[in-house]
Amino acid sequence: MEPILSVRNLSISFTQYTSKTRRHRLHVIDDLSLSIEAGQVVAVVGASGSGKSLLAHGILGILPYNAFLEGSIRYGGEALDQARAARLRGKEIVLVPQGVTYLDPLMKVGPQIRKGRRGKPLLDRCRAVLARYGLGPEVEDAYPFALSGGMARRVLISTAVIESPRLIIADEPTPGLDAQAAGRIMGHFRELADGGAGVLLITHDLELALTVADRVAVLYAGQTVEEAPACAFAAGRLLHPYTKALYQALPQNGFIPIPGTQPYPGEIAQGCLFAPRCDRCRAQCKEASIPYRAVSSGYVRCLTAEEEETA
């Protein structure tokens, strides 16, 4: 089946001026690949600074003007270029952003959800969507500052659902919510996927992502290092040492930290970016960049993954 979204070897860089005349390319995302099929929730998990939000902006075609995008993004089987993204965003491809600051503080919620469009059918639809998320019609007349954190997230989801989205990109939709409220928000995304849409869930919260995701792609320093089915985590069938470390760092899985930090964008590194923190690191890991290759359950960017699998 043709995936609804497929991203191949995506790289996003920024042009920086180190002095008046010297230009410099700062790579923030470097070789990122993933794909989403209709009805799936794919979580993109990574620490802050790994380039998660830029991925969302890159797909939507709303990167800042000094950003430069390479690689291929295909949506529904066709290349998603800037013009096509501009046509589809807000209609078929929708973004659910982080929080209330993404709503215009001086505009009532109802007109914001409807993007200022009028008409009885749309009004009814707006009511229905709000009701679906447990929000009464009085919310339409509220200003964003009057919304609680959880209400704001549900309003933001409503802005997506009132369109007829085929691809929903949720960029950190839960920070600041308690576990129960966050779980409910996650449930809403699962529902949307079950309804036939593809959901790209961008988050730093692996634990929460695992509760709803079909597959998880792990980002490290702007690269996808592993894409694995969600069930592989609990089953211990993870292949990349970083994914494993991430999973084991969760309180219920041992709470084991690993030393070191993710390299900053622009830091010169040869070979595997995770090498300095890896306990399986070999000489050849530091020689050339590591290919992202298909394995039985997904993809991995590691030379020593097979040993791990057979061990």
Next chain:
Amino acid sequence: MKHRLQFAGKKLIRMLLLLLGVSLAAFLLMNASPLDPLETNIGQAALGSMSQEQIAGLQEYWGMDTPPVERYLGWLSDFVRGDMGTSLLYRQPVAQIIGQRLASSLWLMAFAWLFSGILGLILGVTAGATRGRWPDKLIRGYCLLISSTPAFWLAILLLMVFSVWLGILPIGLSVPIGMDAAGVTLADRLRHAVLPALTLSITGVANIALHTREKMADIMESDYLLFARARGESGRSILLRHGLRNVALPAITLQFASISEIIGGSVLVEQVFSYPGLGQAAVTAGLGSDLPLLLGITVVTAAMVFGGNLAADLLYGAVDPRIRRRAAKR
């Protein structure tokens, strides 16, 4: 309702205190002035030929032998009773002079205020929305150039170009020279007001445009504008629906805060154009030690500035739902 009354009451008390303070400061400054009213108004030569009795009479007229405290309190008690006194130079009631002068200044200031406000807003929003690109650079360059140009110098420049070289606009005053007051038409008045109003506007625009640009640039960087783009709103819709809406609040404050600058600017500009307005009267009163007139003008203009800021406060509540809600809760 109770809240509204409380708000109005507080503001009223604040205004009275402000006016009292301003009038006192103006009085003290005038009192400390080294200018001798007799010498400045009558002249050294004329004074020399006067008898002692005449001089004593004049000194009494200018209030030179009355102790300062008594003078101020005398002015204040009259003022509180609604009597602004009589101008020493013009020998007319101060209220009447201010009324006449204000009538001719008001058009000038109102035009400059509206023009600089609207143009400043348009330029500021344009520059903010295109920050870093050429419209922004152009507008910013213009604003910085104008901000660093003294208003009176600009006035002289305009005079040279339009009145002296091109000869299409009058060189000064508010009506044609030598014309019967009854024969002065509105067109005459407008023609005479164009240059002073233009000077005031040009200098006022820069400030408003630069401040608006900053606010607009902040809005362009905001999360909600990014989200509007992500939702496929067009650039026009983003600018009109979100940009203007959010820049409105700071723009209102700027617009009303600029009243003080317009009044301040009018003092210089009216002087250059010999335009018989309030600003010119203030200069005349200050230099001629005309205490009642100066204090009267000071209090009236201070009240206008205060009124402007008050209007901004009230409009804020009407425009910003966050403030409106807070006010309603009390």
